[in-house]
Amino acid sequence: MTDTRLRRRSLLGLPVAAAAGSVLSQVAPLAARAVAGGPAILKPLPPEWFIDHGTNAEMRWDSVDPKDYRTPQSRLFVRNHTRTPIIDEADYRLRIFGDGLSDPAGVTLAVADLRRRFTNVEVTATHECTGNGRSFFTTQQGQSVSGTAWTLGAVGTVTWQGVRLGDVLRSAGLRSDAVSVLSTGLDPSYVDKGVDYGPVRRPFPVAKALDDAVLAWGVNGERLLPDHGFPLRLVLPGWVGIASTKWLGSLEVSRSELTSPWNTKWYNVDGALTVNPVRSAWELPRDARLPAARKIVLTGRSWSGTAPIARVDVSTDGGETWSAARVHPAPQPSRGRGWSQWTYVWRDAAPGPHTLLARATDGLGRTQPDVAAFNPSGYFFDAVVRHPVTVV
Known part of the structure; x- marks a missing residue:
């Protein structure tokens, strides 16, 4: 597997059936009140903004405004395992x-308690589904994979408002020998092939909790929408989207490494997946028709889970030749967690079909490969995507 050091994270190994039962007994009554039927996704999904995948919705890259660095919450992709619950913050x-x-025995906290008792923070980061780009395993590499056939729109960059999880855990009496935290959502139970796996829950190391994890109640200065985790969600910047639990119901803090199906059965390739890879996207529809001109200004974005983007190279002839794109600095501090916008001026493009490619390299030297490492679930498609256009 390529990029083995970054892709093989600790596979958390001890069963937690008793602990899971304790968690579920706490969240089940509220979850039962929270769901009252209705559609899987509550916010509007106009077709000019989204590709509707049923329980999931993908942002259309051709709907992105190059002038906007952040993704409006109304435009942000939605990934649901079941459906969006409606929860009363009171x-x-x-x-x-x-x-x-x-x-x-721990503590219980309302959102108002978090706002009042802890320092409020803002964190700008790229938020992305682990399966983003999955469809290209099939269409570009000829490989069969399972799961939602995302193109590259299961991603967005937003500014989260909330408090540092580390501050909250220390206040709750975090022990020095604690190693693992299991986050559990208040979404309806996920049932697959007749097996009820309960609500989404996933463990992560205490080290990540103390580094940059956030308990978020807002995004881009707005209250979270129900589809994005209202009233509170966990945010683990730079990590796979599944790790940022929506509708957060509980956090179990343990001196043992915890597991769940969401880091052993799913979202696992030779170990639980954590840090997102490097990817790039053009702000164009596939098969776009571009009017011939002496120069065509093309824009796009690149991102990485670990470091700022250092360089973007583009090709307009299917990879025969490459040129450097102009990478723009991010308009606000993001600790390198937000994506980078870039521009390329295509001069004297000949009429006819062309294949555009964009290949990014981050500050740690991770570069998009020509071929993504295969796995049957279609996670982490990070290869350079071939983007067809026609100049007319």
């Missing part, structure tokens, strides 16, 4: 518990 409480705390 009833909502976050439970934090486990043997990784000085008092295992």
Whole structure:
């Protein structure tokens, strides 16, 4: 597998059936009240903005305004395992518990408690589904994979408003020997092939919690929409989207490494997937028809889960020749977690079909490969995508 060091993260190994039962007993009553049927996604999905995948919705890159660095919440992709719950913030409480705390009984907190008791922060980061680009395993590499056939629109860059998870855990009595945190959502139980796996839940290391994790109640200065986790979601910047649990119901803090189906059965390739790879996208529809001109200004974006984008090279002839694009600095601080916008001026393009390619390299030297490492679930398609256009 390519990029093995970054792709093979610790596979958390101990069963937590008893702990999971404790979590579910806490969240099930609220989850039952939260869901009352209705569509899988609640916000409008106009076809000029989104590709509708049923329980999921993908942003159309040709709908992106090159002048806007951040993705409006109304335009942000949606990834649901079941459907969006409707939760009353007045009833909502976050439970934090486990043997990784000085008092295992832990604490319960309302969103108002978080706002009042802890320093409020803003974090700008690229948020992305692990399966973004999955369809290209089939259309570009001829390989059969399972899951939603995303192109490259299961991604967006936003500014989260909330509090540092590390501050909250320390206040709750975090022990020095705690190693793992299991986040559990309040979404309806996920049933696959007759097996009820319960709500989405996924563990992550305490080290990540203390580094840059956020408990977010807002995005881009707005209250979270239900589809994006209202009233509170976990955000793990730079990591796979599944790690940023929506409708956060509880956090179990443990002195043992925890597991769930969402890091062992799914979202796992030779180990639980964590840090997102490097990717690029053109702000154009596929098979776009471009009017012939002495110069055609093309725009796009590139991003990485670990470092700022250092360079973007583009090709307008299917990879025969390459030129450097102009990478623009991000308009606000993002610790290198937000994407980079770039521009390329295509001069004297000949009429007819062409294949555009964009290949990014991040500050750690990770570069998009020509071929993505195959896995049956279609995760982490990071290869350079072939983007057909016609000059007319």
